[in-house]
Amino acid sequence: MRLELRNITIKDVRFGAQTEVKGDVLYVNKQEMIDALQDERLTSIDVEIAKPNEATRIVPVKDVIEPRVKVEGSGGVFPGFVSKVDMVGSGVTHVLKGVAVVTTGKIVGFQEGIIDMSGPGAQYTPFSDTLNVVLVAEPVQGLLQHDHEAALRTMGLKAAAYLGEAGRHAKPTNTEVFDCPPLPQALLQFPGLPKVAYVYMLQSQGLLHDTYVYGIDAKRTLPTFIYPTEVMDGAIVSGNCVSACDKNTTFHHQNSPVIHELLARHGKDYNFIGVVVTNENVTLSDKERSSNFTAKLVEWLGVDAVIISEEGFGNPDTDLMMNCVKLEKKGIKTVLVTDEYAGQDGASQSLADADPLADAVITAGNANEVIVLPPMQKLLGHKETADVIAGGWYGSLAADGSITAEIQVITGATNELGFSKLTSKGV
Numbered sequence: 001m002r003l004e005l006r007n008i009t010i011k012d013v014r015f016g017a018q019t020e021v022k023g024d025v026l027y028v029n030k031q032e033m034i035d036a037l038q039d040e041r042l043t044s045i046d047v048e049i050a051k052p053n054e055a056t057r058i059v060p061v062k063d064v065i066e067p068r069v070k071v072e073g074s075g076g077v078f079p080g081f082v083s084k085v086d087m088v089g090s091g092v093t094h095v096l097k098g099v100a101v102v103t104t105g106k107i108v109g110f111q112e113g114i115i116d117m118s119g120p121g122a123q124y125t126p127f128s129d130t131l132n133v134v135l136v137a138e139p140v141q142g143l144l145q146h147d148h149e150a151a152l153r154t155m156g157l158k159a160a161a162y163l164g165e166a167g168r169h170a171k172p173t174n175t176e177v178f179d180c181p182p183l184p185q186a187l188l189q190f191p192g193l194p195k196v197a198y199v200y201m202l203q204s205q206g207l208l209h210d211t212y213v214y215g216i217d218a219k220r221t222l223p224t225f226i227y228p229t230e231v232m233d234g235a236i237v238s239g240n241c242v243s244a245c246d247k248n249t250t251f252h253h254q255n256s257p258v259i260h261e262l263l264a265r266h267g268k269d270y271n272f273i274g275v276v277v278t279n280e281n282v283t284l285s286d287k288e289r290s291s292n293f294t295a296k297l298v299e300w301l302g303v304d305a306v307i308i309s310e311e312g313f314g315n316p317d318t319d320l321m322m323n324c325v326k327l328e329k330k331g332i333k334t335v336l337v338t339d340e341y342a343g344q345d346g347a348s349q350s351l352a353d354a355d356p357l358a359d360a361v362i363t364a365g366n367a368n369e370v371i372v373l374p375p376m377q378k379l380l381g382h383k384e385t386a387d388v389i390a391g392g393w394y395g396s397l398a399a400d401g402s403i404t405a406e407i408q409v410i411t412g413a414t415n416e417l418g419f420s421k422l423t424s425k426g427v
Contacts, residue, residue, distance in 0.1 A: 075091075080212065114409050201323070291323050
């Protein structure tokens, strides 16, 4: 598959009489956008703009999505939700670079997060650097949690498609081209280089812990092979209400740094064959089934090594180890990408499961580290949720509006795709 991502760099977002891109500014007709997002499950929708360096806090954050529009080729944005279930990953897609849709409002579960646009919290989230079009939505009384999540998810995806349409005829700032051949051709490329695949673990434990592939809940599927460009073109969307620090938002899936880095080094350091998407399950039998299929698929690809990324922590640590161990026993080298829950002092066991064969592991940081987030001048959402979201506790929210909590509450703080601001240093 050959995909062109034509990036339109946006340097400012403003409300205006018409939703359009003029130069490097995105103008948004607020009322028209609200009208386009109406849903009988929601009593109200408001649109706000949050910019970098402003004293603004968004809480609780449900999802983050990058606005895009398909201008050439099959399929459309967010297949199975906004567009029909056609294959994506080829043709031309316009991207409003620097803009993100952020959904918030009344809390759905207890694991949504916080985005601070300035202050110490901004140093932990990549979304303090984006121009955020924030949707504040409130549900009808008595709406069940799963219906509430679905309403917010649909609203966010529609909003990203609505804004993306403004870039359909805009002049791109730059173009990225990705060409991924069919498997028989891919295996014959670069015979002198090691063949590498990517095992992409998707959160799918249910109870608001869901991810969707072409519109279907990942826990209803078996592991499958897809082109890297399909992921980049919106085939995977978040339906998660999991811990904010390591949640893969839809924006993360659209811009997976693992896939981008593998493609950047394809033909130079190794031969990147493709992506195996697999789920994270609850029961032991489901974990065994999915990890067996993952190992079988990767072996069938004939690769020498794989990168495996996790989403979430605790229960999914077992899926991670099962995938690792079964591949290592087949002679396929693995590198794992995860984060840690090592306690506020860093002295506890980092993962809920472990194995000696997992001897190449990249950490995205310890989510239990404590931070104090100072009060902000502007709040979008509901500040009282700071006392109940994962990483906070009763009393996290102080009377002055400051929040003391673990960095677990910050959206993307320890993202297990490496899409974060944390780094390491030699000692």
